[in-house]
Amino acid sequence: MTLHEYRRLIDETDAQLLALLNRRAELVIAIAHLKHAQGLPVHIPAREMEVLTQVITSNTGPLDDQAVRRLFESIIAESRRLEHRVLGTPEDTPAASHEGR
Numbered sequence: 730m731t732l733h734e735y736r737r738l739i740d741e742t743d744a745q746l747l748a749l750l751n752r753r754a755e756l757v758i759a760i761a762h763l764k765h766a767q768g769l770p771v772h773i774p775a776r777e778m779e780v781l782t783q784v785i786t787s788n789t790g791p792l793d794d795q796a797v798r799r800l801f802e803s804i805i806a807e808s809r810r811l812e813h814r815v816l817g818t819p820e821d822t823p824a825a826s827h828e829g830r
């Protein structure tokens with residue numbers, strides 16, 4: 730395959746990744762509203778650990794586990810930012826502190 734063909738495949742793959750990331754973001758928004766309604770915080774470290782453990786455990790490479798961890802830590806951090814944005818809560822304040830609003 731030529732360089733140009735590989736790059737077209739990368740472009741296609743990036744489009745798929747973006748669609749999946751936005752699908753994940755839509756699920757995160759739904760979860761944000763549920764957690765807010767139940768008085769739960771945006772940041773749930775135990776769940777984040779579970780997500781990271783799952784992706785690292787199922788990683789078959791060529792990305793190494795540290796790379797997968799960094800990528801998903803970034804995705805999760807953006808998910809938290811998104812939750813705070815849709816809820817209108819400050820980023821460093823748990824949504825639980827907004828109970829009763």
Ligand SMILES: C=C(O[C@@H]1C=C(C(=O)O)C=C[C@H]1O)C(=O)O
Nearest residue numbers: 760771772773776777780805808
């Ligand atoms: C999406 C959630 O909110 C936050 C973001 C998470 C994620 O992006 O996977 C996981 C835990 C929470 O800190 C959730 O609680 O499930």
